[in-house]
Amino acid sequence: ASLMGMALFLSCNAQQLAPTFYSPTCPSVTNIIRQVLVNASATDPRIGASLIRLHFHDCFVNGCDASVLLDNSATILSEKQALPNNNSLRGFEVIDLMKSRVEASCPGVVSCADILTIASEESVALAGGPSWAVPLGRLDSLTANRSLANSALPPPFFTVPQLKAAFAAVGLNTTVDLVALSGAHTFGRAQCGGFVDRLYNFSGSGNPDPTLNATYLQTLRQLCPRNGNASVLANLDRATPNAFDSRYFSNLQTREGLLQSDQELFSTAGEDTVAIVNRFSANQTAFFQSFVASMIRMGNIAPPPGSRGEIRRNCRVVNGASTLITTTATDGSESDLGYETTPLASSI
Numbered sequence: 237a238s239l240m241g242m243a244l245f246l247s248c249n250a251q252q253l254a255p256t257f258y259s260p261t262c263p264s265v266t267n268i269i270r271q272v273l274v275n276a277s278a279t280d281p282r283i284g285a286s287l288i289r290l291h292f293h294d295c296f297v298n299g300c301d302a303s304v305l306l307d308n309s310a311t312i313l314s315e316k317q318a319l320p321n322n323n324s325l326r327g328f329e330v331i332d333l334m335k336s337r338v339e340a341s342c343p344g345v346v347s348c349a350d351i352l353t354i355a356s357e358e359s360v361a362l363a364g365g366p367s368w369a370v371p372l373g374r375l376d377s378l379t380a381n382r383s384l385a386n387s388a389l390p391p392p393f394f395t396v397p398q399l400k401a402a403f404a405a406v407g408l409n410t411t412v413d414l415v416a417l418s419g420a421h422t423f424g425r426a427q428c429g430g431f432v433d434r435l436y437n438f439s440g441s442g443n444p445d446p447t448l449n450a451t452y453l454q455t456l457r458q459l460c461p462r463n464g465n466a467s468v469l470a471n472l473d474r475a476t477p478n479a480f481d482s483r484y485f486s487n488l489q490t491r492e493g494l495l496q497s498d499q500e501l502f503s504t505a506g507e508d509t510v511a512i513v514n515r516f517s518a519n520q521t522a523f524f525q526s527f528v529a530s531m532i533r534m535g536n537i538a539p540p541p542g543s544r545g546e547i548r549r550n551c552r553v554v555n556g557a558s559t560l561i562t563t564t565a566t567d568g569s570e571s572d573l574g575y576e577t578t579p580l581a582s583s584i
């Protein structure tokens with residue numbers, strides 16, 4: 237079975253992405269994804285922000301290949317439990333629902349990596365941001381890389397030179413891509429734990445971050461008391477928390493950026509990011525245009541040369557992986573019966 241399986245894997249590098257990729261095989265894919273997103277947003281206004289972050293955390297770790305969606309298994313050390321992701325990434329159930337609806341219409345055709353990419357664009361559009369034609373045709377990975385997730389994803393206390401290094405490492409532009417994509421923090425939430433040092437003990441100084449607006453500092457201290465619950469949520473954009481707009485950038489100008497990594501884009505004297513923040517703050521159209529171009533560049537980050545890929549049937553599991561069968565007895569206790577190998581895909 238493993239030899240047969242090898243023959244069925246598709247070559248994953250040098251992929252040619254195109255917005256029309258699914259026109260012959262799944263023309264309704266974007267509509268299906270949008271419908272699930274709109275339904276989920278009705279009860280969870282944060283979900284769009286969570287989905288675009290999933291895409292970002294996927295693409296920065298071995299390219300946009302849905303590696304972030306894989307659960308732990310006998311052979312997979314999931315990226316979900318990496319430090320930047322654990323108890324932080326969310327939206328996996330909504331991706332599962334999108335995948336199952338897409339599978340019901342076009343079985344075995346649409347990759348989980350493309351579902352993440354389309355869901356990101358639709359989330360931005362639904363929140364009032366731009367919409368664009370999404371290049372498609374990615375494949376899903378056969379592996380995950382937890383250690384790379386720990387090293388490649390930038391933490392919220394990074395300075396501009398460190399952020400630039402993280403973006404350069406994945407082949408992105410370190411000025412416009414960095415500032416435009418940081419603009420995704422125009423919606424969504426962050427936990428107190430990610431910025432509480434700024435409120436009480438910035439860089440071990442015993443004092444708050446000097447770049448933090450004094451009134452905003454008081455507001456944030458009330459929300460996130462010293463030694464308080466680190467998982468309490470704050471809006472990344474205090475002005476328009478759910479709208480995709482350019483307020484994120486005007487917040488930075490008034491020193492009301494939530495994360496250190498946000499505020500530094502404006503407050504680091506001499507950095508070329510400052511002028512971009514000013515431009516996007518003054519001109520939302522310029523922000524939207526750059527954001528679209530940068531999202532397409534991020535979405536083009538390819539897996540390492542020679543990587544193999546597939547169209548996963550279940551976004552959490554590699555096709556053909558062993559699945560542990562669990563039965564539930566009438567008394568509610570569970571017992572493992574053993575391993576079963578699911579049939580291999582036969583879609584090519």
Ligand code: HEM
Pocket residue numbers: 282284285286287288289292323324325326390391392393394399414417418420421423424425426427428430472495497
């Ligand atoms: C530039 C470096 C970046 C850093 C240091 C960073 C850091 C963070 C942190 C710490 C959080 C809060 C997580 C939590 O508290 O659980 C967050 C949330 C978020 N990030 Fe970033 N991020 C960066 C870039 C990006 C990019 C490129 C995107 C997308 C294009 C993005 C989209 C988001 C969104 C939408 C949220 C809110 C998610 C939600 O509400 O579930 N971020 N980010």
Ligand SMILES: [Ca+2]
Pocket residue numbers: 293294295296297298299300301302303304
């Ligand atoms: Ca990935």
Ligand SMILES: [Ca+2]
Pocket residue numbers: 422423473475476477478479480481482483484
């Ligand atoms: Ca906003």
